[in-house]
Amino acid sequence: MNFLIDFLAELFGSFTALTWQQVVMWIIGGVLIFLAIKREMEPTLLLPMGFGAILVNIPFSGAVEQLVDGVLEHGPLTTLFNAGISNELFPLILFIGIGAMIDFGPLLSNPKLMFFGAAAQFGIFITVFFASFFFDIKDAASIGIIGAADGPTAIVVSQKLGSNFVPAIMVAAYSYMALVPIIQPPVIKALTTKKERMIRMPYEPKEVTKLTRILFPIVITVIAGLVAPSSVALVGFLMFGNLIRECGVLNSLSDTAQNVLANLITIFLGITIASQMTAEKFLVPSTLLIIGLGLFAFIFDTAGGVLFAKLVNLFTKKKINPMIGAAGISAFPMSARVIHKMGLEEDPGNFLLMHTIGVNVSGQIASVIAGGLILNMFM
């Protein structure tokens, strides 16, 4: 009998080490998985993150580095984190894939749309200001970059600034990207009238030559790099992916970058980010505050783009539908689709998609430049 008791105690010994905080993290992981599968909200990211959160919150989990009986046991998630996140490698490689997916054509046929992308980064900087009331300035800057609505940029900037809150920042950035269809519409409706939302914008495409498409990524890299050298990796990898796409002689590489490479890195990124979601790092008051500030950043990104469009309308005869300003948030292509759908709801004949795609793509560029400026100012 004693043998049986001892045996069961040894077999299920980890139960005694289980804390309520770890159970809470299991629930959070479950919620992320639910949102990914049932609501189809950014499943490529939320599902690995959710499952990873469960993995790392099992007592003495072999998935992360642990000191067991005085011996350091290496965990694969910690190894992956050191290999690809702490040195910012994974998000940068993912940017190659993202760059290969982006078609800058609608933007290049109307380059002025890029100003809406710039305006929609307002949420980043106003969040830095408000976060600085609670956090050290480098942490505040890292929290502000959640407003870039761009996971790789958030990871790179927060890692380079040595933020103490990288796990919460990463989770907030990726989670809010998935929540764009919920966050943006109420903000847009609060700042616009029905008449404004019904403004039609006929699409008049201008031809964009192949040479322009090839030179554009090179020129952007040089300009952004000269202004903010710290952003060369971010901008450069994004534009390298785009150059592979546009050059016309590397179709197999472009296809690989858009599909296999992007999917592979996304798998590693999602589950590796979760390695930082241990209960003791995540369930602290500052995490809740960071998540709140992240929401604040997204709201003010949306507001910044819409209000800028309304400001432009004061000075132009040909009116712009102010909703397209909100597409300047870098959540590509979700934000573009959300605003296009809102336009159709107001007026079934109003097709804003090509404009919103152009603005959305410009937001990708602007968010990376914003990340570079943040690094320039605070590194």
Place this chain on the structure above:
Amino acid sequence: METTNNTTVVTTDISTTENTELVTTVGTDDAMGNIQFRTDQIGESLGAMGKGMLGIFIVIAAIVFVSALLNKVTSTKKDGDNE
């Protein structure tokens, strides 16, 4: 401590200590757990806000200008080739 070629080298005996706990947390407990309201960074953060937004618009303006120029030059070149 010895001095060689104007360089001072300090040597210290390092005694081993028992490693009783693996610290995997990022940052200090204070930084992670306690939230304190502070106002000493207002100037710096407001300045960053202003410089950041201005910087973005200036860089984007440069990119817009170059993009428009690229469009004009390459389409002019194409028209020239067609002629």
